[in-house]
Amino acid sequence: xxxxxxxxxxxxxxxxxxxxxxxxxxxxxxxxxxxxxxxxxxxxxxxxxxxxxxxxxxxxxxxxxxxxxxxxxxxxxxxxxxxxxxxxxxxxxxxxxxxxxxxxxxxxxxxxxxxxxxxxxxxxxxxxxxxxxxxxxxxxxxxxxxxxxxxxxxxxxxxxxxxxxxxxxxxxxxxxxxxxxxxxxxxxxxxxxxxxxxxxxxxxxxxxxxxxxxxxxxxxxxxxxxxxxxxxxxxxxxxxxx
Amino acid sequence: xxxxxxxxxxxxxxxxxxxxxxxxxxxxxxxxxxxxxxxxxxxxxxxxxxxxxxxxxxxxxxxxxxxxxxxxxxxxxxxxxxxxxxxxxxxxxxxxxxxxxxxxxxxxxxxxxxxxxxxxxxxxxxxxxxxxxxxxxxxxxxxxxxxxxxxxxxxxxxxxxxxxxxxxxxxxxxxxxxxxxxxxxxxxxxxxxxxxxxxxxxxxxxxxxxxxxxxxxxxxxxx
Amino acid sequence: xxxxxxxxxxxxxxxxxxxxxxxxxxxxxxxxxxxxxxxxx
Numbered sequence: 032x033x034x035x036x037x038x039x040x041x042x043x044x045x046x047x048x049x050x051x052x053x054x055x056x057x058x059x060x061x062x063x064x065x066x067x068x069x070x071x072x073x074x075x076x077x078x079x080x081x082x083x084x085x086x087x088x089x090x091x092x093x094x095x096x097x098x099x100x101x102x103x104x105x106x107x108x109x110x111x112x113x114x115x116x117x118x119x120x121x122x123x124x125x126x127x128x129x130x131x132x133x134x135x136x137x138x139x140x141x142x143x144x145x146x147x148x149x150x151x152x153x154x155x156x157x158x159x160x161x162x163x164x165x166x167x168x169x170x171x172x173x174x175x176x177x178x179x180x181x182x183x184x185x186x187x188x189x190x191x192x193x194x195x196x197x198x199x200x201x202x203x204x205x206x207x208x209x210x211x212x213x214x215x216x217x218x219x220x221x222x223x224x225x226x227x228x229x230x231x232x233x234x235x236x237x238x239x240x241x242x243x244x245x246x247x248x249x250x251x252x253x254x255x256x257x258x259x260x261x262x263x264x265x266x267x268x269x270x271x272x273x
Numbered sequence: 274x275x276x277x278x279x280x281x282x283x284x285x286x287x288x289x290x291x292x293x294x295x296x297x298x299x300x301x302x303x304x305x306x307x308x309x310x311x312x313x314x315x316x317x318x319x320x321x322x323x324x325x326x327x328x329x330x331x332x333x334x335x336x337x338x339x340x341x342x343x344x345x346x347x348x349x350x351x352x353x354x355x356x357x358x359x360x361x362x363x364x365x366x367x368x369x370x371x372x373x374x375x376x377x378x379x380x381x382x383x384x385x386x387x388x389x390x391x392x393x394x395x396x397x398x399x400x401x402x403x404x405x406x407x408x409x410x411x412x413x414x415x416x417x418x419x420x421x422x423x424x425x426x427x428x429x430x431x432x433x434x435x436x437x438x439x440x441x442x443x444x445x446x447x448x449x450x451x452x453x454x455x456x457x458x459x460x461x462x463x464x465x466x467x468x469x470x471x472x473x474x475x476x477x478x479x480x481x482x483x484x485x486x487x488x489x490x491x492x493x494x495x496x
Numbered sequence: 497x498x499x500x501x502x503x504x505x506x507x508x509x510x511x512x513x514x515x516x517x518x519x520x521x522x523x524x525x526x527x528x529x530x531x532x533x534x535x536x537x
Contacts (some may be wrong), residue, residue, distance in 0.1 A: 097503040104507075123492040143514055147507050154503045178445040185441055192434040195493065199428040202489035203442065206424070210446050210487060213478050217449035220456060220471065254511060261518040268525035 043115050044104065045252065053118070053133045054129055056267060061106045063260035070257045073250035080243035097155040098240075103149045103247035105173075111141020111209075112180055116208035121200030130272060131197045134204050135263035145177045165260050169227040171218045179207040179214075187198075192273070233246075276368035283372025284379075287346075291380060299341045301384050309391040317377040325398060328462070329455040335388050336418065336447065339340050339381050343422035344439050346377055349363065367487035370423065378419040397442040399462055406461035407467075412474045414454035420479060421446055424486040449478055 052059050063271070081099045088095035118134025153163040153169065164170065183203055190196040236244065291297055312330050389411070393400040400407045422443060429438040453475035460468045 046533050091508055094499050100504055100507050136530060140514075143510065147510055150506055150510075151503045154499050154506075157328040161337070175445050175448055181440045182438075182445060186428065186432065186436060189434055189438055190429075193381075196431065198493050199488075202424070202485065203428055205485055205489070206421075206446060206482065209481055210449065210478075213474065214445075217452035222483045258511075258518065261522060262517070265521050265525065267500055267520055268522065268529065270454055272525065272529060 035081075042109065042113070043105075046109055049110065049114055049137075049256070051118050052256075052261070053130075054210070056129045056132070056263065059133075060264045060267065063257055063264065066257035066260055070250060070253035071193055073246065073253050077243060077246040077250040080246050084239055085091050085240050085243045086237075091159055094155060095153055099243045099247050101148060101151040101155060102244060103251040104144045104151070106147060106248065106253045108141050108144035108176075108253070110255060111137045111139075111144060111259075112211070113177065113208055114138075115141065115183065115204040116182065119204035122197060122201045126194070128194075128197065128225060129267070131201065132263055132266040132270065134201060135184075137264055138180050138187075138204065140149050140258045142177065142180045142184060144251070144255065145173065145180065149193070150178060152184055161207045167218050167227050168215070172214050175214050175218070176207075176211065178209065183207060197202055212244065276365045279365070280368040280372035280375065283420075283461070285374065286377030288379065291376070292438045296384060297342050297345055298380055300333055301338050301380070303392075303404045304341055304393055305334060305338040305384055305388050308337060309388060309395055310458055313395040327392075328396075329451065329457050331388060331398075332414070332451050332455050332458075335385060335414075338384055338388070339418050339422060340440055340443065342380055342384070343377060343419075343426045343443075344436055346373060346423060346426050351430045365491055366403055366493055367491035370427070370486050370490035371483075373420050373427075374483070376424040377423050381414070381419050385415050398406055399446075401414065402464040404460040405465070407458055408473075409467070409472060410457035410461065412453045413472065413479055414450055416479045417450035417454075417475065417482065420482045420486055421450070424471065424482070424489070427490075440460075450475065453478070 052062060078097070081096055085099060087093050087094055118130050118132075120136060121130030122134065124130075134166035151182045152173075156165070157163050183200065186200055188204055190200065309331070312327075312334060316327070316330075318410065389400060389407075391396075425442045425446070426439055429435045429442060432438050453471040456471040457468045457475070460466070
């Protein structure tokens with residue numbers, strides 16, 4: 032419980048920071064350069080740590096190192112989904128198209144990271160579980176979330192660029208985020224047991240594994256920041272030219 | 274006009290349209306019968322082990338049937354340009370949404386009762402072991418489906434490929450409703466106590482989405 | 497080992513691919529707005 036609160040706290044801080052950044056579009060776009068440099072530096076550190084610091088796990092062998100690329104994608108994808116709702120609320124409240132661009136940018140980058148979770152997970156699961164996929168809580172709910180936000184992107188490409196279409200998409204973004212806890216509970220109820228390793232902190236990771244993992248979290252957060260800022264700029268340029 | 278009266282007016286209008294033309298409801302009833310018959314034949318229900326999969330399948334049959342009706346729930350408005358008038362009502366537009374969702378709810382309840390009856394006839398499902406719980410699951414499930422369905426049908430009404438967009442939007446979000454409702458009905462026909470956690474979660478889900486629908490519709494601008 | 501390489505390669509390819517796609521798109525849009533001579537509206 033305490034742990035869940037800690038995760039929620041970190042998530043809230045990250046969402047607040049990103050919301051503050053996105054509130055001023057010019058500031059968010061300008062930050063792309065800083066974010067890009069930071070992301071590259073942290074990615075280099077992270078990759079070095081994965082190669083040299085992280086041990087080769089005894090039971091699973093070297094494939095266990097997929098962990099360091101799979102796990103950091105998750106919070107970043109969630110961040111993207113929550114920011115979609117933030118952008119939606121911002122748009123419905125302020126009627127400023129820039130909040131709608133925040134929503135669409137974060138949804139797109141969030142779906143990208145969610146796709147990576149869904150791709151790297153099975154690649155790890157095949158040698159370790161001997162199945163590409165099992166229907167378990169984490170896997171199923173991640174897949175459902177992917178469908179929700181892929182549908183959001185569909186909705187965006189298929190609807191016109193009017194304010195009404197923007198308001199509708201904002202509502203859908205909010206619906207999606209409101210559904211996340213229910214999806215978890217429902218999948219848990221339907222499938223019960225889980226094979227997926229629990230949250231990393233609970234397993235008491237040794238420092239040699241924790242360091243590359245934490246570096247991964249920070250590095251991927253910066254990658255998200257960079258891609259989000261660039262996507263926001265593209266959306267703004269597109270809006271200005273149409 | 275005040276809010277509830279707007280909702281009632283919208284509801285009455287939609288019901289009248291449904292009753293006059295009768296095709297929306299009629300198509301849904303025939304479709305539901307077809308799906309249940311298909312399930313009965315393909316599953317070979319004499320096999321006792323098919324029972325476990327039966328209720329979720331009934332809920333999915335109900336979902337597909339509802340989809341047909343929901344997809345049309347804003348068709349009249351978008352085709353006749355009445356949509357703008359509907360949004361321009363000078364009161365809480367949230368009440369327009371509630372009226373629309375209410376009309377869909379009544380239609381879905383009819384379809385649901387019909388599906389339950391078909392299940393009794395063709396699949397030997399016994400609802401009488403815990404009728405209260407079965408009824409509760411039916412009502413809560415139908416509220417969830419009509420709320421989300423009405424909302425998403427409005428969102429996709431003006432988009433291209435809307436008949437394909439609606440299920441893509443609806444299915445992932447409706448998953449919790451199906452799971453909770455199937456859980457409650459499953460416990461009910463097994464004659465066990467009410468699945469309280471599922472019922473609570475489903476009621477909360479309905480409530481959250483009704484609220485988002487109401488507030489979301491309310492915030493639509495006069496375009 | 498090949499699973500490990502596949503996971504990291506796919507991730508790198510996806511992120512780099514998206515980043516470069518955004519970069520190209522941004523260039524194009526910036527070029528177009530410069531050519532039409534319009535600064536910020």
